[in-house]
Amino acid sequence: MSYCVNCGVELDASAKKCVLCDTPVYNPKQQNEDAPTPYSDRVVLPPKVRRRFSAFLFSVILLLPNIVCLLIDLLVSKENGLYWAHFVNTASLMLWILFVLPFLFQKARTFVLILVDSLAILGYVYFFYHLFATREWFWSMALPLVVVLGVFACVTVEVFERKKPDWPVQAAVICFQIAVYAAVCAVALYLYFGTPLSLAIPVVIGACSLPVGGFFIYVKNSRRMRAWLSRRFFV
Amino acid sequence: MAKTKTQNKFWFKLDNAGKVFPGQNTSRWSNIFRSTLVMEEKIDPAVLEQAVKDVLPRFPCFDVCIKSGFFWFYLEKNPHDAPPVCEDINNPCYRVKFNENNRFLFRVFYRENHIAVEFFHALTDGAGATTFLCTLAAQYLRLCGHEIGVGGNVLNINEPAPESELTDPFYDYEGKHGRSGRSTRKVYHYRGTPLPPHTVGIITGIMPTDVVLKKAKEYGATATEYLSAVLLYCFYEQQKKETRRENDLSVQIPVSLRKPFNRKTLRNFTLTYSIRIDPSLGEYTLEEFIRQIMLNLRLVNNTKNLQAMVASNLKLEKGAMRYLPLFIKNLGINISFRLTGEHSTTVLFSNVGKLNIPPEMESHVQRLDFLAGPGKINGVRVGCGSIKNVLTVSFLDICKETEIERRFFTTLVKAGIPVKIVSNR
Numbered sequence: 001m002s003y004c005v006n007c008g009v010e011l012d013a014s015a016k017k018c019v020l021c022d023t024p025v026y027n028p029k030q031q032n033e034d035a036p037t038p039y040s041d042r043v044v045l046p047p048k049v050r051r052r053f054s055a056f057l058f059s060v061i062l063l064l065p066n067i068v069c070l071l072i073d074l075l076v077s078k079e080n081g082l083y084w085a086h087f088v089n090t091a092s093l094m095l096w097i098l099f100v101l102p103f104l105f106q107k108a109r110t111f112v113l114i115l116v117d118s119l120a121i122l123g124y125v126y127f128f129y130h131l132f133a134t135r136e137w138f139w140s141m142a143l144p145l146v147v148v149l150g151v152f153a154c155v156t157v158e159v160f161e162r163k164k165p166d167w168p169v170q171a172a173v174i175c176f177q178i179a180v181y182a183a184v185c186a187v188a189l190y191l192y193f194g195t196p197l198s199l200a201i202p203v204v205i206g207a208c209s210l211p212v213g214g215f216f217i218y219v220k221n222s223r224r225m226r227a228w229l230s231r232r233f234f235v
Numbered sequence: 236m237a238k239t240k241t242q243n244k245f246w247f248k249l250d251n252a253g254k255v256f257p258g259q260n261t262s263r264w265s266n267i268f269r270s271t272l273v274m275e276e277k278i279d280p281a282v283l284e285q286a287v288k289d290v291l292p293r294f295p296c297f298d299v300c301i302k303s304g305f306f307w308f309y310l311e312k313n314p315h316d317a318p319p320v321c322e323d324i325n326n327p328c329y330r331v332k333f334n335e336n337n338r339f340l341f342r343v344f345y346r347e348n349h350i351a352v353e354f355f356h357a358l359t360d361g362a363g364a365t366t367f368l369c370t371l372a373a374q375y376l377r378l379c380g381h382e383i384g385v386g387g388n389v390l391n392i393n394e395p396a397p398e399s400e401l402t403d404p405f406y407d408y409e410g411k412h413g414r415s416g417r418s419t420r421k422v423y424h425y426r427g428t429p430l431p432p433h434t435v436g437i438i439t440g441i442m443p444t445d446v447v448l449k450k451a452k453e454y455g456a457t458a459t460e461y462l463s464a465v466l467l468y469c470f471y472e473q474q475k476k477e478t479r480r481e482n483d484l485s486v487q488i489p490v491s492l493r494k495p496f497n498r499k500t501l502r503n504f505t506l507t508y509s510i511r512i513d514p515s516l517g518e519y520t521l522e523e524f525i526r527q528i529m530l531n532l533r534l535v536n537n538t539k540n541l542q543a544m545v546a547s548n549l550k551l552e553k554g555a556m557r558y559l560p561l562f563i564k565n566l567g568i569n570i571s572f573r574l575t576g577e578h579s580t581t582v583l584f585s586n587v588g589k590l591n592i593p594p595e596m597e598s599h600v601q602r603l604d605f606l607a608g609p610g611k612i613n614g615v616r617v618g619c620g621s622i623k624n625v626l627t628v629s630f631l632d633i634c635k636e637t638e639i640e641r642r643f644f645t646t647l648v649k650a651g652i653p654v655k656i657v658s659n660r
Contacts, residue, residue, distance in 0.1 A: 004656075007641060007644065007645050007648065008645065008648040008649075009440070009644050009645070009648055009654045009655065009656045010653065010654065010655040010656065011655075011656055012655070012656065012657045012658075015656075015658075018656070019438055019637060019640075019656060019658040019660045020438070020637055020640055020641035020644060020645070020656065021637075021641055036347055038439075038657035038658065038659070039323070039325055039346075039437065039657075039658070039659035040322065040323045040324055040325050040346050040659075041325055042322065042323075042324050042325055043324060043325045043326050043434065044324045044326065044329070045326070045329075045432075045433050045434075046329055046330055046332065046335075046433060223478065226478070227478065227480075230479065230480040231480065
């Protein structure tokens with residue numbers, strides 16, 4: 001029998017290290033390579049939830065009112081063709097891409113989903129631009145705003161999922177992104193309207209979120225401040 | 236074998252304690268626990284399969300599958316013979332799905348010299364499960380040619396199940412007694428790096444029962460009081476090391492009601508006590524922890540208090556909410572469990588106590604391992620059981636770190652209790 005020199009517990013004959021403290025086991029008098037392990041090595045993972053079936057079910061539920069709307073619109077406004085059903089159809093398509101499509105993949109890549117979602121939102125906005133365009137607002141405003149939003153979403157996922165930062169860093173990243181996005185909005189609005197007044201709101205947003213972001217960075221580096229916050233704001 | 240009226244019943248209502256568990260069940264987590272008997276001889280799966288078939292008719296309340304009614308889940312006689320007997324796995328207590336395992340709510344495993352059963356908590360509690368396991372092991376030994384009698388936790392499989400084993404005794408205390416509230420204040424939770432879904436880390440400490448009892452007696456405590464105090468003290472020391480805000484510490488101890496109310500039911504008949512210690516009151520020593528837990532447990536552990544708690548549980552079931560459709564109840568149970576469930580408990584310590592088996596069976600059995608199922612936010616849950624002179628304390632952990640386990644077992648070693656460790660890690 002072997003004992004852990006660190007914890008003092010007796011170890012199983014098959015143990016190569018102490019499970020409590022990771023200290024390797026070396027017993028020259030008892031080198032039992034073939035001793036049976038106390039537990040099986042066989043890991044049985046239960047089958048995953050049938051995500052595709054749920055996606056199919058939601059798709060059918062979403063499809064039914066769309067077909068009904070399409071038929072009603074066709075029957076009521078026979079001469080002018082479709083009058084309003086395409087508003088319902090395009091909105092449903094966008095919602096389907098945003099909320100149902102991810103369930104069709106067992107393990108969807110987040111960046112691909114963000115790209116697809118951005119394209120869906122752009123397509124939906126372009127539909128209205130195509131119908132009611134009076135000025136070039138899609139190219140100068142909608143497109144840059146959606147693209148920048150998509151890029152920010154990718155950055156957030158990258159930072160949060162891969163680097164797993166502490167909560168003050170997460171909060172700071174979100175605050176800084178809000179400030180930068182407000183600046184992008186300001187530029188887009190200025191390019192579209194050409195008036196400096198349109199800069200006011202983004203400046204206010206930036207002036208609020210930047211100091212808050214800075215505060216969270218300070219919180220991250222200060223143990224005293226974190227302790228003070230947890231004392232003050234416990235629930 | 237003549238069948239009693241209750242045994243012929245085609246369906247059962249879920250007992251009062253078991254009613255919440257199907258509502259809490261998700262595709263990632265179930266309230267499930269495991270009992271393992273480590274025998275002296277290697278297990279023959281074919282003989283074990285036959286033993287399960289022989290034993291199951293004696294336990295009509297386990298020979299069931301779960302069905303959903305309009306207002307409640309209910310248990311119905313299972314059309315299948317028995318659950319499959321499977322080779323043991325490294326990740327026990329994974330989630331239960333009601334249409335798997337021949338629709339049975341318990342699983343049977345074997346490996347080398349181990350026989351293990353895993354029970355969904357809606358079916359029974361630790362006492363019912365260990366009684367089933369001992370009866371199964373006794374029948375297995377009989378089929379192997381040994382002469383094994385009955386008594387203690389080994390039931391006579393040639394007799395029909397009496398009514399007292401199948402009825403839900405909770406209802407006898409409905410509305411008779413006072414009601415007791417329960418705390419939902421948040422407490423300290425140990426946080427670690429989570430293991431992949433459906434996998435758990437198990438560390439079992441094996442120690443001599445008489446040495447543990449002797450040590451507990453030095454403090455005037457029972458084994459449950461002593462071990463749960465040592466356990467909670469490990470969390471107290473761990474919390475002191477962390478920079479988070481200091482929270483209360485709470486150990487949840489299930490108490491079987493069979494002895495105080497003189498019942499023999501095989502269904503759920505357990506209540507849990509939460510003993511709480513406030514670390515902001517000052518520095519504690521282990522002796523103070525043992526004293527606090529011992530006195531608190533003895534203060535609340537009396538029939539009046541137990542009756543009040545039972546009445547309080549029944550009030551929930553028998554109130555106006557009973558008329559809500561099942562899917563709304565499930566949603567409510569699920570949300571309430573997420574919001575309050577384990578938030579008021581730092582750790583669960585479940586002790587099934589010392590099992591009594593016939594003397595002729597003792598030479599065939601080494602020890603009993605009892606595993607409380609994995610928690611949702613409680614990283615560690617602890618099960619304890621004893622047979623002959625061997626006591627085991629099993630940690631089932633959903634985190635990679637083993638800091639609490641190390642503290643616990645080294646504390647026992649320092650107290651002069653020899654501990655042997657086995658693990659799946």
